[in-house]
Amino acid sequence: MLSRHRKTVTGNPVLKRRPTIKPVKARRIIRRFHLLINKRRIICAQLKLKLVENGEELNEKLIKKKIKSLNMEKDYDEGWNASHPDSVIENCMLKVQVLPSNKDLVRILGYIMSEILQKGGLQNYQLASTIGQDKNRGGDSSKVLVDWFRKIRDPNHRYRALEIGSLSAKNAISISGVFEPVVRIDLNSNDPAYIERQDFMDRPDPASDAERFDLISCSLVLNFVPTPQLRGAMLSRFQNFLRMDVKSTYVFLVLPLPCVSNSRYMSESRLCDIMSFLGYEKTHKHESYKIIYLLFERNTENTSVKLSNDAIEPGTAGALSKKQIVRDKPGMNNFSVLL
Ligand SMILES: C[S@@+](CC[C@H](N)C(=O)[O-])C[C@H]1O[C@@H](n2cnc3c(N)ncnc32)[C@H](O)[C@@H]1O
Numbered sequence: 001m002l003s004r005h006r007k008t009v010t011g012n013p014v015l016k017r018r019p020t021i022k023p024v025k026a027r028r029i030i031r032r033f034h035l036l037i038n039k040r041r042i043i044c045a046q047l048k049l050k051l052v053e054n055g056e057e058l059n060e061k062l063i064k065k066k067i068k069s070l071n072m073e074k075d076y077d078e079g080w081n082a083s084h085p086d087s088v089i090e091n092c093m094l095k096v097q098v099l100p101s102n103k104d105l106v107r108i109l110g111y112i113m114s115e116i117l118q119k120g121g122l123q124n125y126q127l128a129s130t131i132g133q134d135k136n137r138g139g140d141s142s143k144v145l146v147d148w149f150r151k152i153r154d155p156n157h158r159y160r161a162l163e164i165g166s167l168s169a170k171n172a173i174s175i176s177g178v179f180e181p182v183v184r185i186d187l188n189s190n191d192p193a194y195i196e197r198q199d200f201m202d203r204p205d206p207a208s209d210a211e212r213f214d215l216i217s218c219s220l221v222l223n224f225v226p227t228p229q230l231r232g233a234m235l236s237r238f239q240n241f242l243r244m245d246v247k248s249t250y251v252f253l254v255l256p257l258p259c260v261s262n263s264r265y266m267s268e269s270r271l272c273d274i275m276s277f278l279g280y281e282k283t284h285k286h287e288s289y290k291i292i293y294l295l296f297e298r299n300t301e302n303t304s305v306k307l308s309n310d311a312i313e314p315g316t317a318g319a320l321s322k323k324q325i326v327r328d329k330p331g332m333n334n335f336s337v338l339l
Contacts, residue, residue: 027128040112076107081114165186185197223255265334
């Protein structure tokens with residue numbers, strides 16, 4: 001009789017579940033990965049290495065080609081072959097903005113690339129990123145979006161969606177039939193046939209409305225963007241990707257609840273002020289134990305900016321470009337977004 005349990009060719013049972021990581025460890029892995037790619041971005045800028053060339057993102061092959069043309073392979077290899085962690089290189093990496101020598105920059109670049117590609121950095125990061133979609137941790141956040149959209153949508157309109165930070169082509173946003181097409185991007189696609197590997201900040205501006213979207217989904221992405229200024233830049237960039245030829249376009253923004261409920265510098269109303277300054281009005285909100293889901297609408301017929309914060313000068317980002325304490329208690333976090 002055939003066994004009811006599937007076996008691999010080695011005779012071991014097939015794993016039914018993918019390996020899991022505890023959430024605290026997952027957050028640590030993700031923070032480290034974002035630090036690495038942030039430093040890589042700074043180093044590449046200082047060495048004048050473009051992150052995207054002829055539509056191709058900078059990868060190990062391209063980096064090595066450039067390093068060869070700079071005649072600095074020895075320094076790169078030194079970093080690549082260094083032990084991990086190396087306290088001297090780690091220290092230098094934290095100061096890349098002020099490091100004078102190209103030699104040091106190239107050595108740190110080798111060290112970073114080796115950690116990402118050779119030491120399992122990328123693989124661990126992708127695994128850690130899927131933790132949030134685990135059913136035990138709230139599951140697929142786009143279910144909330146689809147529920148809202150089923151009520152507000154015009155059935156005669158085709159809603160095009162851009163999903164930033166996509167982990168699966170089988171999430172509600174993709175299979176509900178409410179959005180068509182859904183363009184999925186992620187820094188590191190774990191399914192290249194369906195999810196394009198792309199940093200949203202490097203996505204080329206659309207040439208026309210035909211390439212723009214009705215909805216941008218940005219679920220649990222903003223909290224992984226490394227600095228308050230870059231978070232603000234990401235929110236500001238949305239407008240280039242939303243259609244101008246329809247009355248309403250939308251941004252679905254999902255954040256861990258503590259980003260707005262337990263931060264010294266950010267509250268829900270301050271986040272809404274930022275969005276309002278950028279031309280969006282909050283229309284839907286749902287809070288679970290750990291997550292806040294928000295839907296913002298941009299109405300091309302109503303561009304007035306409604307702000308709750310009196311300190312903001314009309315027409316400028318004013319107070320929204322400066323960190324301001326909105327509350328302060330022990331144990332609070334420092335999450336913030338600045339324009
Ligand atoms: C925790 S996952 C969230 C995934 C999913 N959207 C969800 O709601 O569960 C965050 C994802 O955002 C991606 N990400 C972060 N910054 C990004 C950027 N600038 N462009 C594209 N993807 C980005 C990361 O690669 C990661 O896969």
